[in-house]
Amino acid sequence: MSTATGHALALHGVGKRYGGFTAVEGVDLAVGRGEFLTLLGPSGSGKTTLLMIIAGFVDPSAGHVLLDGNDITALPPEKRQFGMVFQGYALFPHMTVAENVAFPLRVRRMARADQAEKVRAALDLVQLSAFADRRPAQLSGGQQQRVALARALVFDPLLLLLDEPLSALDKKLRAELQEELKALHRRIGRTFVNVTHDQEEALSLSDRIAILNKGQVVQQGTPFELYEAPRTRFVADFLGTSNFLRGQAGPGGIVKVGDLALRVACPITAGRDVLLSLRPQKILLLSPDGAADNTVSGEVVSWSYAGAAFSLIVATEDLGPLRVVMPAWNASVAPSEGLVVRLGWSAEAAVVVEDDQLQPA
Structure with a gap:
């Protein structure tokens, strides 16, 4: 397969309403x-809807792609030349691995000789050349995911869209395939847009992350920027774990x-009230x-x-x-309930965040 420089994507004022629901x-x-x-976002945050708008399967109610x-x-999905990897892989069970990978080329009426060369290159890319004649049921979940990747890449798509591609795998295999997917991205140089609710996956895979909540992008940046400098309580709490300390700035x-x-x-x-993460x-x-x-003292509960x-x-007074x-x-110590400890952290460790989760009185 040929490597290619990725393509730039931009969304301007994109929205989607279903009746009274945004x-x-x-x-x-x-x-x-x-x-x-x-x-990245929790269930119902709008991330999959946004991906489907990019793919062309959902028409936006407002904005432009x-x-x-x-x-x-207004371009239909089949004219966008975007590759798509679905959550459940969507492989054809009656077809061999090679036939599954060739399917997008058959739809595009590519010559058979050219198809064979493209399929071979795509399977080489995901290290599945030896499995070309097997059927999906004869493959592990990780191998099926690789087949889905090869099928999405075989026709040289302009963008690759991934809808929770690793969610069906166990934790250890998911971690291994995260590394492979990141290496694949680097090798082929395409633009990837991924959807996940898994914070660790987003941190390990991404050049940048856009965090969604209630249909809006609440913060975007590199994994390091978002983890080290969250702007809101939601981001600090969703991307990792935080202690929240409410006080007054002096x-x-x-x-x-x-x-x-x-x-x-x-x-x-x-003089202002602040919330620290x-x-x-x-x-x-x-x-x-x-x-x-x-420093503060407390007891391990x-x-x-x-x-x-x-x-x-640790309970602190x-x-x-x-x-x-x-x-x-x-x-330095073996934890045990009732153990009295001294805790300490640097001035740089805590950051001020906006409290976007205030509960009504």
């Missing part, structure tokens, strides 16, 4: 050439939470004489072991319960 509203999004963008600056909003980078004065490095305006992985268990910008890390809930995640290997 599935997608006012989405502005730009996908760069050769970029791997993931649409552009490819390389050309408006393709002078000199101090936030007063109860009777405790916390040092923060992010910009704050004195503090990742559990950024909290350390300190030795009795250990120092940190912020519960803990769990996940192989690589311990997850603790000043800040309430805090979730702490610490590496299990060579841990």
Whole structure:
């Protein structure tokens, strides 16, 4: 298969309404050439509807879809030349692997000799050449996913759209195929648009992530930017896990939470109420004489072991319960319920977020 420079995609004011229900509203999004963008959000956030609008299977109620600056909003899906990998793979059970991969070429009435060459190259790309004569039922879930990828790529699509392509796989296989999919993207240089509700998958695969909630893109950026600098409580809570601390900003980078004065490095305006997001992985268990910008004492009320890390809930008098995640290997203490600990974190560890989940009184 030939490698190709990806194509740029842009959405301007895209929305979709079904009667009185708004599935997608006012989405502005730009996908760069050769970029791997993931649409991430909970169920019902509008991410799949947005992908179907890009694919041409759903007509938007408002806005425009552009490819390389050309408006393709009214273009039917078969004219868009986009490859699509569905959640359930959608392979034809009565066809062999090679026949499944060749299907888009047959529809396009490509010469048989050219078909064979294209299919061979596509199967080589996903390392399934030896399985060309097998049927889908004779393949593992991971192999079926590779066949679906080969079929989506065999006709040299302008974009590759992926609708939860790894969700049917077990965790270990999903992690392996994430690495393969990322390597595939780098090799062929196409533009990928992926949909998932899996935060770890989005972080590991994507060049950029657009997080959706209630039909709107609430924040977009690189995985590092979104994880380290979430703008809202929703983003901080959905992408990973956070402790939320409510207090009042004071002078000199101090936030007063109860009777405790916390040092923060992010910009704050004195006199305003603020909400801090503090990742559990950024909290350390300190030795009795250990120092940190912020310290608090507490008691372990519960803990769990996940192989690589311990997850603790520590009850503190000043800040309430805090979730702490610490590496299990060579841990300084063995967690146990009732254990009294000192916690510490740097001024850079916490960031101010907008409280977009305020509950009505």
